Amino acid sequence: MNSLWKLVDGIGEKVVGTIRYTVSIWTMVYLSLRTVFTNRKNQSFRELVKVISSQIYFTGFQALPLIGMLALIAGTLVIIQASSQLSKVGGGEMLGNLLVVLIIRELGPLITALVVVARSGTAVASELGNMKVNSEIEALESMGIDPLSYIVFPRLLGGIISVVCLALYFCVVALFGGFLVAQFLQPIAFSYYMESLAFAISLEDVMLFLVKNVFSGIVIFVICCYQGFQVKQSFTEVPQVTTKAVVNSIMYTVSFNSFVTLLVYVKHLKRLGII
Amino acid sequence: MRRERIRSLRAENLTHGFTSEAPVLREITMDLPFGKEVVLQGAPGSGKSLFLKILAGLITPNKGDVFYNEQPLKEMTFEEFAPLRTSTSVCFENGGLLMNKTLLENIQIGLLYNHQWRRERSDGLLKSLVTDFGIEKYLSMRPASVSSSVKKITGIIRSLVSTPQVIFLDDPSLGLGENEKKALKYWIEKYRQDGKEDELIVIASSDESLVRGLNCIRYVIEDGRIIPWSESTRSQVA
Numbered sequence: 001m002n003s004l005w006k007l008v009d010g011i012g013e014k015v016v017g018t019i020r021y022t023v024s025i026w027t028m029v030y031l032s033l034r035t036v037f038t039n040r041k042n043q044s045f046r047e048l049v050k051v052i053s054s055q056i057y058f059t060g061f062q063a064l065p066l067i068g069m070l071a072l073i074a075g076t077l078v079i080i081q082a083s084s085q086l087s088k089v090g091g092g093e094m095l096g097n098l099l100v101v102l103i104i105r106e107l108g109p110l111i112t113a114l115v116v117v118a119r120s121g122t123a124v125a126s127e128l129g130n131m132k133v134n135s136e137i138e139a140l141e142s143m144g145i146d147p148l149s150y151i152v153f154p155r156l157l158g159g160i161i162s163v164v165c166l167a168l169y170f171c172v173v174a175l176f177g178g179f180l181v182a183q184f185l186q187p188i189a190f191s192y193y194m195e196s197l198a199f200a201i202s203l204e205d206v207m208l209f210l211v212k213n214v215f216s217g218i219v220i221f222v223i224c225c226y227q228g229f230q231v232k233q234s235f236t237e238v239p240q241v242t243t244k245a246v247v248n249s250i251m252y253t254v255s256f257n258s259f260v261t262l263l264v265y266v267k268h269l270k271r272l273g274i275i
Numbered sequence: 276m277r278r279e280r281i282r283s284l285r286a287e288n289l290t291h292g293f294t295s296e297a298p299v300l301r302e303i304t305m306d307l308p309f310g311k312e313v314v315l316q317g318a319p320g321s322g323k324s325l326f327l328k329i330l331a332g333l334i335t336p337n338k339g340d341v342f343y344n345e346q347p348l349k350e351m352t353f354e355e356f357a358p359l360r361t362s363t364s365v366c367f368e369n370g371g372l373l374m375n376k377t378l379l380e381n382i383q384i385g386l387l388y389n390h391q392w393r394r395e396r397s398d399g400l401l402k403s404l405v406t407d408f409g410i411e412k413y414l415s416m417r418p419a420s421v422s423s424s425v426k427k428i429t430g431i432i433r434s435l436v437s438t439p440q441v442i443f444l445d446d447p448s449l450g451l452g453e454n455e456k457k458a459l460k461y462w463i464e465k466y467r468q469d470g471k472e473d474e475l476i477v478i479a480s481s482d483e484s485l486v487r488g489l490n491c492i493r494y495v496i497e498d499g500r501i502i503p504w505s506e507s508t509r510s511q512v513a
Binding site: 035038039043044047130131134135136138139140141142143144145146148150 | 276331332333353354357360361363364365367368370371372373374387389390437
């Protein structure tokens with residue numbers, strides 16, 4: 001009985017901890033937006049744009065080769081597998097639907113988010129951790145520069161823009177680059193392929209794509225900023241907060257993506273009258 | 276951003292520590308006299324820098340509060356405190372420079388961000404400071420490429436170039452050579468001479484060579500409490 005209570009206690013503690021953490025990170029998002037929009041006149045727009053553009057450069061532009069390579073591999077594999085398997089069961093006309101579901105709805109947002117966490121999330125968490133130890137955050141505050149508007153907001157906005165653009169780039173490369181590579185192994189007529197895709201893409205796919213990627217952008221960067229700010233005094237804390245930032249970002253992103261996918265399929269099942 | 280004049284600065288019953296059992300500062304009450312230089316002395320780890328940061332509003336004390344113009348800091352938001360804060364400046368013990376900016380950008384960032392860079396006045400003052408401290412050739416470099424003394428000087432210049440009403444200097448002479456210390460003393464004196472009666476410099480330093488010759492009021496932080504400096508406290512400071 002005692003061990004059962006301990007288990008319940010442990011689970012309760014984890015749940016409360018997760019709720020607290022979630023509230024904290026969304027409070028940080030709210031405060032950074034509030035600071036920027038309520039205090040517009042008192043801060044340099046030019047300085048903010050500088051930080052946002054450098055964030056987009058590091059997170060978005062510099063990740064293009066890696067995302068491109070992953071997209072090409074993923075696209076090729078999915079196209080080859082889907083076309084060969086579907087043709088076996090006579091479902092060749094479903095190729096576009098399958099590609100849209102797999103690449104635009106699922107793989108694009110997920111792989112992009114994982115790459116951004118690995119490349120930029122770690123960089124942001126460790127950069128902020130080091131800034132904290134070096135008194136850089138205190139220095140900004142002492143000059144009347146709010147770290148929420150100067151550090152968090154540009155990373156959030158730059159992060160969202162980068163994640164959405166990278167995911168779009170991923171989908172384009174996966175669908176068209178993958179098609180070109182697949183021609184060497186399993187030729188498909190371009191007009192047939194394009195027609196199949198054009199019929200398959202709907203407004204719902206676009207909305208899902210945007211919701212997943214905007215959420216990933218917000219969550220990855222706010223968690224990494226939040227963890228970076230948790231460093232107190234020592235450089236030895238920096239790797240610890242970076243690890244925590246990566247783990248939490250992946251957990252939140254994957255959970256949200258899965259949750260949204262689940263909701264969509266529940267909706268589909270309801271529409272079909274299965275549930 | 277418009278600056279707000281600071282008419283009074285007071286600490287009341289300040290208690291702060293990293294553990295509740297052993298606070299570094301205990302119930303410190305102090306009214307800071309404007310028109311003077313206040314030097315805080317004490318043994319290493321006595322809480323000089325901590326007290327300075329609490330006064331500057333960078334650390335929230337566990338107990339007690341700091342009052343700017345009789346307004347308690349704990350009740351002010353960042354935005355509410357900002358006009359008062361931009362009337363102050365802080366030079367950190369380690370410089371506190373942004374590592375991804377050049378030294379020049381570090382000096383200018385606060386003023387540019389708050390739209391307070393006055394082309395002729397600020398440029399002229401910056402030029403004089405940079406020449407006197409001898410760091411012209413380093414201005415385009417980043418902090419990682421320069422020595423710790425150059426970083427420290429950049430921090431000092433950043434705190435002086437904004438011509439604030441209240442300056443907090445945390446161990447400003449640490450790691451500086453003789454010439455640089457001379458320049459620092461010169462600028463502190465100049466600031467006081469140029470300044471009006473409502474300006475204040477708070478220096479946390481146990482460097483006798485800096486403090487000697489300054490027309491200042493000295494205090495010593497000892498066992499978490501602040502006491503006026505006297506010959507008998509000198510040995511404890513050392």
